[in-house]
Amino acid sequence: MSLFKTLFSLVILTLFLSSLNAHNCVHDEMEVTLKTTAEDHRHKFFINHAATNYQPIRIAFDYSNIAKASDDMQYYIKEILMPPVQTYFEAALKVIPRSSRLWVEQGFCGAWATIPSTATDYGYEGDIVIFVSAVSEPSASYLARSIPCGVDPRTGRPTIGVIIFNTAYITLDMKSVTLEGDFSTTLHEITHVLGFSKALYAKYINPDTLKPLTGHIFNKTVNGVPTFVLNVAPLTERLRAHFNCPTLEGAYLENQGGSGSFGAHFERRIFFNEFMTANDIRDPRFSEFTLALLEGTGWYKPVYAMAEPMTYGKNAGCAFLDSPCVNNITKKASFKEFCSPLTSVGIFHTRRAFGVCGMNNPRASADLVSEFDYWGNKTQVVDPFADNCPQIQASAEFDCEDVGLQESALLGSYEFYGIGSKAFMGNLAAGNRYYLRTMGFCFKTQCRKDSSGDYQLKVFFGNKGSATCYRAGAIKPWSSNFDFDNDFGGELQCPDPNDFCTQVLSEGYCKGMCYGNGACRQDGCHCYEGWGSYNCALRKLDDHSSRCKPNSNYTTSYGDLCVCSPSNITCQCALGRKTGAECLPQNTTTDNGNTNPNPDNGNTNPNTNPNNNSNGVPVDYTMLVGGILIALVVVILLGLLCARSMKKRLNPEEGNPHSAYYQNQSFHGQGIL
Ligand SMILES: [Zn+2]
Numbered sequence: 001m002s003l004f005k006t007l008f009s010l011v012i013l014t015l016f017l018s019s020l021n022a023h024n025c026v027h028d029e030m031e032v033t034l035k036t037t038a039e040d041h042r043h044k045f046f047i048n049h050a051a052t053n054y055q056p057i058r059i060a061f062d063y064s065n066i067a068k069a070s071d072d073m074q075y076y077i078k079e080i081l082m083p084p085v086q087t088y089f090e091a092a093l094k095v096i097p098r099s100s101r102l103w104v105e106q107g108f109c110g111a112w113a114t115i116p117s118t119a120t121d122y123g124y125e126g127d128i129v130i131f132v133s134a135v136s137e138p139s140a141s142y143l144a145r146s147i148p149c150g151v152d153p154r155t156g157r158p159t160i161g162v163i164i165f166n167t168a169y170i171t172l173d174m175k176s177v178t179l180e181g182d183f184s185t186t187l188h189e190i191t192h193v194l195g196f197s198k199a200l201y202a203k204y205i206n207p208d209t210l211k212p213l214t215g216h217i218f219n220k221t222v223n224g225v226p227t228f229v230l231n232v233a234p235l236t237e238r239l240r241a242h243f244n245c246p247t248l249e250g251a252y253l254e255n256q257g258g259s260g261s262f263g264a265h266f267e268r269r270i271f272f273n274e275f276m277t278a279n280d281i282r283d284p285r286f287s288e289f290t291l292a293l294l295e296g297t298g299w300y301k302p303v304y305a306m307a308e309p310m311t312y313g314k315n316a317g318c319a320f321l322d323s324p325c326v327n328n329i330t331k332k333a334s335f336k337e338f339c340s341p342l343t344s345v346g347i348f349h350t351r352r353a354f355g356v357c358g359m360n361n362p363r364a365s366a367d368l369v370s371e372f373d374y375w376g377n378k379t380q381v382v383d384p385f386a387d388n389c390p391q392i393q394a395s396a397e398f399d400c401e402d403v404g405l406q407e408s409a410l411l412g413s414y415e416f417y418g419i420g421s422k423a424f425m426g427n428l429a430a431g432n433r434y435y436l437r438t439m440g441f442c443f444k445t446q447c448r449k450d451s452s453g454d455y456q457l458k459v460f461f462g463n464k465g466s467a468t469c470y471r472a473g474a475i476k477p478w479s480s481n482f483d484f485d486n487d488f489g490g491e492l493q494c495p496d497p498n499d500f501c502t503q504v505l506s507e508g509y510c511k512g513m514c515y516g517n518g519a520c521r522q523d524g525c526h527c528y529e530g531w532g533s534y535n536c537a538l539r540k541l542d543d544h545s546s547r548c549k550p551n552s553n554y555t556t557s558y559g560d561l562c563v564c565s566p567s568n569i570t571c572q573c574a575l576g577r578k579t580g581a582e583c584l585p586q587n588t589t590t591d592n593g594n595t596n597p598n599p600d601n602g603n604t605n606p607n608t609n610p611n612n613n614s615n616g617v618p619v620d621y622t623m624l625v626g627g628i629l630i631a632l633v634v635v636i637l638l639g640l641l642c643a644r645s646m647k648k649r650l651n652p653e654e655g656n657p658h659s660a661y662y663q664n665q666s667f668h669g670q671g672i673l
Contacts, residue, residue, distance in 0.1 A: 023143040023169060023280045025188065025265065034199055035108060036153040054094035054301045059086055059190070060102070060126035064116040065133035066165075073134060073167050080179070082132070084515035084537035085186045088286075091516025092306035093194070093294060095157070098127050104160055109149040112162040130161045130193060138168040143182075143280070146189035148197055155210060156203030157299040161193030176419065176534075177402045183512065183537060184275050184284040191290060195297040196276055198264050204232065205298035213298070220249065223324055223387065224371035228253040228263040232296025238288055242310070243270075245318035251289065252321065254278045256385050266290075268385035270321055272312040272337070273350065278385045282394035283352040285310050286512070306513045309506035312349055313337055325389035326374035339390050342379065345438055348394035351422040351495075351504045354440025355398060358382065358390035398423070400442035409442065411488055414461040416444045419511070419534050420524075422504065424459065426492040428477070434490025441492070447501035455501035459492065469494030511535035 061082055066074050101123035106115050113131035130146075143166055150160030163186070171178055195204075204213040213232070220229045231250030240248045254265040257278055265278040266289065275284035276293075287310040291302035313320055316335060325338045333340040337349070339357035348355055358381035365380035372388035373379075381390050399405065400421040409415035411430055421442045427435040444460040457469040459477070465484060467477035474491040478484035495504075510520035511534065518527035518536035527536035 023141060023185070025142065025145070025192075025278055034148065034203075035150050053096050055097045056090040057093045057095045057128070057300070058097065058126040059089055060124040060129040061086070062116065062119065062124070062129060062131045064118075065113050065131055069134040069167060072172055073170065076170065076172055077132060077134065077165060079539070080174075081182055081186055083539055084183060084512065084517065084535075085190060087516040088187060088306070088512060089190065089194075091513075092286075092291060092303050094301040094303065095127050095299060098152075098159075101125060102129050102159055104129065104150070108160060109147075109162050112147060112149065112164065127157075128159050128161065128194070130163055130190065133162060133164040134167050135164060136168045137166050140166060140168075142166055143169045143185050144189045146192050148193045148200060151200075151203060155299060156200070156205055156212065157297075158193055158195065158200065161190075163189045163193065175402070175404060177396070177399055179537065180284075180511070181280055183515075184286075185280060187286060188275050191276060191294070192264070195294050195299065196264070196290065200297070201230070204296065207298040210298075216250075216296075222252060222255070222322060225255050225369065225387070227255040227267070230293070230296075232293065234295045235289060235292040238292045242289075242315075243313055243317065243321060244315040245321055247318060248321060251293065254385055256387070265385075267387070268383060269325065269387040269389050270313055271310075272386075272391060274310060274312075282348060282396070282399060283350045306516065308511075308513060309509050311503045311506065314503070324374065325387065328374055328376070331375055333390060337391070339392050342375075342381070342390055345425070345440070346392040347423045347425060347440070348392050351424075351500070352401060353394035353399045354423045354425070355392045355394045357392055359393070398440050405442075410439060411441065411461070414464060414488065415442050416460070416462060417442050420444065424492055424495075426474075426490060428488050428490040428492060430488050432486060432489045438493075445500075445505070447497070447505055455497040457494065457497040457500050459494075467492065469497050469500075472496040512537060 061078075063074070063078055066077055069077070102125075103123040104115050104119040106120060108115055109131060113133055115131070119129075144163060145166075146161060146163040148158040148161045151157060152159050170182065201217050202212065204216060205211060206213060216231050218229055218231070219226055221227070229250040230253055236248065236250045239251055240246050252267040252270060253263050254267050254277070255262065266274050266276050268277045271277050271289070273281050273283050273285055274287050274289060275281075276290050285308040286306070288304055288307035289310070291304055291307050294300045295302050316337060320335050320337065323334065325334055326332065326340065327334050331340065339346055342358045342362055343360065344357045346355060346357055347353075360382075362379050364378040366378065368378045368380050368388065374388065381388055382393060383391065396402070397405070400417055400423050401419055403418050406415075406417040409417060411428060415421075422445050424441045424443055425438050426441060427437065427439060428441060429435050446458040446460070447455050448458070450456055458466050459469060460466045461477065461481075461484070464487075465477075465481045467475060467480065469475065471494065473494055475494055476490075477492055478487065478489055507522075508520060510518075510525045514520050514525035514527065514536040515531075517531035518525040520526075524534060525536045527533075530540055532538050532540050
């Protein structure tokens with residue numbers, strides 16, 4: 001028993017520590033003197049910026065600085081990561097195009113990038129050139145970092161930048177959740193280069209006069225802590241509307257972290273999963289706010305249809321922005337965006353995942369400033385950027401969109417892990433039992449309006465049946481489904497269907513808005529020719545045989561990762577692709593790559609049960625261990641008494657279908673564990 005407890009403590013401690021290892025952005029720790037590039041004269045003729053003068057931004061990438069990385073890494077960066085990021089910005093941002101080529105002199109970006117001779121001799125066709133570099137720094141915390149190093153002399157608009165990938169943290173596992181994170185990080189870093197950078201704030205202009213803005217960034221004390229506020233018109237207006245706070249003075253920037261985070265990101269406390277917050281987060285959203293900030297630079301016209309919806313803090317009011325998140329007397333959360341009590345379990349606000357409130361394991365930090373000491377004992381939540389406010393931390397181990405977690409689903413094939421699946425709470429358990437504690441589950445859902453205009457939420461239990469939520473509260477799915485009578489017991493916690501159907505399932509939302517490579521429709525992305533996958537982020541270029549070299553690995557443009565030996569090809573197939581020597585489209589009736597994700601797609605990452613203790617969320621492990629003992633006892637007793645009774649179908653109407661649970665509870669009470 002003591003050994004078990006020790007192991008348990010170690011697992012929790014490890015998870016707590018590992019949850020601190022999110023990749024921080026160190027963007028502004030990079031120092032460079034901004035230089036001006038050769039003047040582009042076009043702006044002389046376009047002082048009055050008519051909308052028709054704007055064209056999709058052309059970003060040129062130079063890959064000469066990644067030549068020393070492995071072939072697989074080079075392929076991943078050039079052919080998998082960068083193309084959808086490039087098409088996203090082309091679709092999302094318009095600029096007045098440069099009229100001349102971009103030439104870059106040797107040493108232009110200091111030590112951050114080696115400028116190849118071609119850059120001096122031939123230059124680049126584009127509005128900005130970004131040098132892509134790769135290093136391996138396992139001891140550093142960043143996945144990628146970036147910096148602008150050249151601007152146009154007349155407009156101040158960035159023309160040259162660098163992005164550096166830390167290959168120590170690039171896994172090449174091709175899981176959809178990994179790709180999503182890597183795409184988000186790359187978009188994040190390039191957004192810094194394009195304008196969201198302390199080095200560039202002073203360069204922002206009024207697009208009609210080309211005069212630099214003044215007074216648009218200032219310091220304000222928020223909740224007792226100095227905070228930079230960025231006030232550019234389109235951003236402030238959109239924030240006021242979103243938060244329903246007409247007096248808001250601008251966007252609150254990150255007020256914690258080192259020089260790489262402070263003042264160079266949106267504040268995590270109020271922007272939470274916006275992708276321009278200071279470190280990586282589950283379910284990142286490329287929101288209208290970043291696009292509005294880029295419009296506020298005076299250099300770009302955004303296409304707001306490319307923004308992913310943000311619901312966090314919607315209509316929360318000025319108090320949400322300007323007052324403490326926790327009541328220091330009751331110790332309870334002051335707004336629904338925050339949670340209490342600490343360590344309780346809950347659902348991430350987009351219902352992407354199950355998680356814990358603030359932290360797994362409370363700890364005190366002597367460095368905590370008094371303004372953030374809500375509990376009076378220096379307790380510090382795990383997120384270093386949220387002003388110590390408790391938010392449901394979505395764990396990678398409970399991500400409903402991670403197909404690799406399907407095998408650990410508590411209800412097996414009654415649950416679904418994959419794109420579009422949503423997290424629910426409840427105490428459902430297989431085999432006519434239920435859990436003592438609230439657990440997390442992942443199900444597919446569907447919304448429909450009834451005749452009165454209210455929404456109903458249908459929850460699917462794999463392909464075996466469904467239950468409908470008519471209002472918030474607990475339901476017993478098995479009691480109305482004869483097919484489930486003997487399969488599982490317990491309750492499912494229904495969310496308010498109206499909230500769920502209007503906020504969680506936001507209309508018109510597609511992942512990355514199909515990265516500009518497809519049309520976003522109600523049933524997801526419909527990819528244009530040449531692009532595939534559920535989010536249209538992967539190019540269709542390869543055939544396997546032409547890329548296969550003996551004893552080497554390669555990734556296809558669909559995202560399949562293949563290992564070639566002289567006589568064999570073995571592929572780990574990407575989402576929506578059939579497992580096999582050569583990954584084939586899963587749905588042969590669809591050739592646009594918009595196939596449904598399938599849990600059996602060959603993802604072979606180590607599986608862990610998303611609801612057990614080894615994943616850091618409290619679970620009644622006494623039940624798990626006790627359950628095994630109970631199962632043994634029950635089997636023996638039943639075997640001795642009557643074999644026929646083991647086959648008797650337990651009906652919820654007759655007797656108690658959860659007797660095993662109660663026996664288990666009494667075992668615990670007798671101190672068997
Ligand atoms: Zn950053």
